[in-house]
Amino acid sequence: MTNPTAAMLVIGDEILSGRTRDSNAHHLAGRLDAYGIDLREVRVVADDRDAIVDAVRALSAAYDQLFTSGGIGPTHDDITAESVAAAFDAPISVREDARAILAAHYDARGIELNAARLRMARIPDGASLIENAVSAAPGFSLGNAHVMAGVPKIFEAMLDALLPSLAHGAARQVRQVEIVRGEGDIAEALSSVAETYPSIAIGSYPTSRDGQPLVRILLRGDEVGMLDEAEKKVRDLLDEPAS
């Protein structure tokens, strides 16, 4: 069984200048892994129309789903919506359904729906809205691209609203084995297990605990029986009792 594939595009100068550390890619990665969509690539680009258009075209063509974060607020540097529209050759303008959502939100708070805020109601023709339970201004899905906010709380709320509508496979099964040894000592044994079980992705991640070298070995795959076998093989080869 093959899971749908996905990419993420993070948009924002502030990430590339080091002022802000992105957290949306890591959040998305964990959610997709649990949901059964394979995240294959992440890109971060600046608030630059050409860079966004090129990345959206490349990633939406290469993967089943594309998730974007950032650049859909009311200010001049928020150019994601029009850039995604351009990438799909879709016209974009203030749309009545989005305008009504903003009007209701701001009216209830006595805040003026001015021209800047109305920018957030510009939605490409043919897109469907993604609910924003935090601050009303919606994201949208156009083709296989899902355009969401950069503020983590809003990104996460939009993802909650979006995800149940997307096709998915099974969550990958994962086994973890920790070995208190240097990575160079176990590499050969690990390699032989990887050759025996080509359908299982075996990752080896060196770290340390209490000053001792420690390797975290992750086995990931779809078939529980085969994972059990491979995990046993790793433990046997490395004389590591099952935890």
Place this chain on the structure above:
Amino acid sequence: MTNPTAAMLVIGDEILSGRTRDSNAHHLAGRLDAYGIDLREVRVVADDRDAIVDAVRALSAAYDQLFTSGGIGPTHDDITAESVAAAFDAPISVREDARAILAAHYDARGIELNAARLRMARIPDGASLIENAVSAAPGFSLGNAHVMAGVPKIFEAMLDALLPSLAHGAARQVRQVEIVRGEGDIAEALSSVAETYPSIAIGSYPTSRDGQPLVRILLRGDEVGMLDEAEKKVRDLLDEPAS
């Protein structure tokens, strides 16, 4: 004055599955910003040869420098060195200078330099080594690609060793203005400043403090005089006294 441009390629299944949160991209972004190299793009791909080769080719062609992290350890899933070599059509094999570094390191610790550890001495023809002050096994520069480890402590040490050898421009000057208002209230004024000073990148980042909406405005550019002017204009327009 134009700064050199750069991209980063983060390599690792563990990032895309959400098991590990990358920190190297954020570290690199801050270091390059202070050093006067413009980071324009970051990509994250899996431990997959074709994905690495394609990304290395695209990014090394599009930018002045390419920094990679991850996939240069001793285990079967460490395929970055051979993939980068393939991207540049360079032969790769165990190189004597790298082997000698590993031999000295492991000999001093009474650890065997076995076949797996020797994998870390495979360096493409024509590459120069990047020193690893933490655990000896070197990174390398091939063409404009700089191949470094994924373990953050080692990545950071390699970057320390590498950076002084690279051409750079001036660190971007940055001004920050915080406004305790909604982003939609200040968008229009901000937009007029952005139009007046096209050479200054003005970013607007909504957040909150003590339950109040707060916008962090960043002005970035090369010319101090023009930045001073633009900052004053923002403060005047928004009635925000200089801090």
